[in-house]
Amino acid sequence: MEPNIVFYIYSFPVSDSLLFTWIIMAVLSIGSYLLTRNLEKVPRGVQHILEVTVEGIEKIVVNDMGQGGKVFVPLIMAIFLFILFSNVIGVVPGAVSPTADLSTTLALALVVWVVGHGAEIYYKGVKSWAKGFFEPYWFLFPINLVGEISQVLSHSFRLYGNIFGGGILLGVLYMVVPYVAPVPLLAWFGVLMGAIQAAVFTMLAIAYIQMHMD
């Protein structure tokens, strides 16, 4: 499956997924800067939503990982917001979800994998990490390796298959019924399943990092 090249930056091809990744990054960064300029002790207005989101995710992370998990809250929140925005933006006609591209989801799953192993090396030392591959029995070493690969693959393919498959289904529906009828299905597949898949990816990311930390 060839990526659709939208334009070139000095002979660097920019595909449509990459363009929308940049758009979502800009929206999240500029939005979070603008919304946190005048924080007040007693929250008003938009600050309520921000505090609810941050505290919600912090509660879930600390529930799973203990107080040491607070270090990972920014990463988990960035992953969750990025996947949520990019799943929902696919509903807009003409827009492409970056997560409908296997490159994006594989990159996210690899980030979680590297952070997990890196955290284990940082907090428990290299020897404990290397010994972890031979637990519980030494001859299970190849199975542990295959387990790591399959964990990354399943983590990425779940998100990719759900969003890309939803896009295909909606594309077929557009060919049959172009006008009013797709709207409830767009709401179901695009918004609801997108939000659920973002939550599932995030929860699994928390669980995977926690498995390295105990």
Added chain:
Amino acid sequence: MMEIAIIISAIAISSGIALLVGGAVGLGEGYVAGKAVEAIGRQPEAENAIRTTMILGQAISESGAIYSLAVVLLMIFTIVLPLLGRFMDLLG
């Protein structure tokens, strides 16, 4: 042209067989939903926790069917679509 016809028909048949997996997944998820409804009936205060856990569990078990969907989409987009152009030209 005969080989292309065989390839395309084989992919079509195997895609149909691969997507039968969705039947078992639907059965499992329906069973879990039934258990969740039972649990809510037994303890209505825990409704929020039960609903969240059910959604989470079903999204993860749905990924089994999504793997077969991903393989089918991969086959169609990388094998059938390029061959279809050539096949239509050969048919005339």
